[in-house]
Amino acid sequence: MTETALEPTLDRLRGGTPPRNHDARTIAALTANPGCARRGVMDAAGVDKDFLARELGFPSPFGQSQFAITRGNAFEAQVKADGCAELLTLLRDTLGLDVPEVAYDDLEVVAGHEGRELRHGRTRRLLARALETGEGTLFDHPLLRLDIAGQTAYLEPDVIAFQYAGRLHVIEIKSFAVVDGQAEPEQVAAAARQSAVYVLALRRLVEELGHPRELVSHEVFLVCPENFSNRPSATPVDVRPQLAVLERQLARLTRIDRILGELPGDLTFAPGEALPNSVRAVEARYAPECMASCEMAFFCRDEARACGATGTLGRSVRDDLGGVDSIPTALALADGSLEPSDDLAETAAQLRAADRLRREVLGGAA
Ligand code: SF4
Structure with missing residues (x-):
């Protein structure tokens, strides 16, 4: 269909x-x-x-709590203020990237319209031009699409696509703190998984535009506040493992x-x-x-x-437990009160063995 x-x-x-x-x-x-x-x-x-x-x-x-949302929005606004001035300083100084001229495009609203097709169309056009001519550096709020279980999903954008040396990188701004170069591993892992979704959607778009997917880097830049201050820090994160899991699971x-x-x-x-x-x-x-x-x-x-x-x-x-979906069935197979069908014979034998072992251990303990 x-x-x-x-x-x-x-x-x-x-x-x-x-x-x-x-x-x-x-x-x-x-x-x-x-x-x-x-x-x-x-x-x-x-x-x-x-x-x-x-x-x-x-x-x-x-x-998220309202407090976390407000804090996150304020940090993001600070990093993006004045055409992403702080972000550019980070990219140049902290990461040592030689970013010469900078053009900043915000793709959130197109000529006063917020329609998804319109916004996606503009994202396509600007990224196509960037890949062909090298024009444009920072693309804020790119509206991307991804096929999910046969349906097209539009991704609400909260990242920046950054063109550097002919490749696109995802920049994700998060409000959790990096203290002494370390952040909460679970939060970093969640950010990496989310960034991988954007990398994949950008790669699909780049392929649609007739370019190799490798033009979208697997290295994303995570921007977070440093040491309980509001000063941003940037960390490159390799999301290849997350990408592999994502592609495999979406295919399944x-x-x-x-x-x-x-x-x-x-x-x-x-x-x-x-x-x-x-x-x-x-x-x-x-x-x-x-x-x-x-x-x-x-x-x-x-x-x-x-x-x-x-x-x-x-x-x-x-x-x-293979095909045994209910706990009462598993217990009945284990104590022998239920005769297994042919396809459950092996599972039933294992359950009976486990039940016997359990009784022996408990008997020994007594
Ligand atoms: S089974 Fe889990 S994943 Fe499925 S709808 Fe329920 S909570 Fe969500």
Whole structure:
């Protein structure tokens, strides 16, 4: 099914509300659980999962605090003030880059319009010109696209594309502090994953424009405040490992039209009494890792616990148990009260062996 043909279906799923834009965070998180049809459908349709979770009575504590958002915005505005003057000083002095003339283009709004197609068109034009003629240095808020499970997602831009020596680099401004050259590893890892999403989207665009993908560097520049001050510091980060994971997992995401074809023809996530059942109609693959990456986590955890899903014990346990999806079934196979089907015979034998060992160990201890 073409993307245009899917539009009415996705519109119905959203209950007629406009689609939410993806950003690098949501795409990086999407790859955390590529086998989850529920998340795949909601993200492809641009469903506001945060709103949905609240409607279902399972609000998620996701998102930054207002204080962190305000602080982040102030730091970003400072680094970008006067045509990115501080940023350029950093690139020249700290990183030793010989950046001669500088042209700064802000692509956030095009002639008073904020339409995504228009903004993406301008990003394309300016980057095409930059790659062909070398014109332009800093492109702020480039609006990029990425194919997610067969659907085009527009990436809300919060990076700068920086052209240097004929190559494009991603510059990401973050408000977490670098103290004595060290930052919180988890925050750096999350920033690297998000930057990798932008690198990939830029590479796809460069390829569409007829250039080799290597023109977009795997080295991104992370700009953060230094030592509890507001003074910015820049660190080059190699995102090749994150890129490899991202490309592999995006390729594994089930094509959305296949999942949609198996769902009821009148399914919608519009608010109302039927909402919980509508959500349950799309298969989920809950694992504790969802708590850190998906707004639906509290709803899905509740559902998974209620039916004793093996996923609640962790992804590795679910994988080890193969086709056994429920804990009561696993226990019944282990104590022999349930006869396994042929395809579960091996798993059942292992469960019985584990049960025997456990009894022996506990008996010995007694
Ligand atoms: S929380 Fe639910 S919808 Fe989100 S990825 Fe996990 S199982 Fe899927």
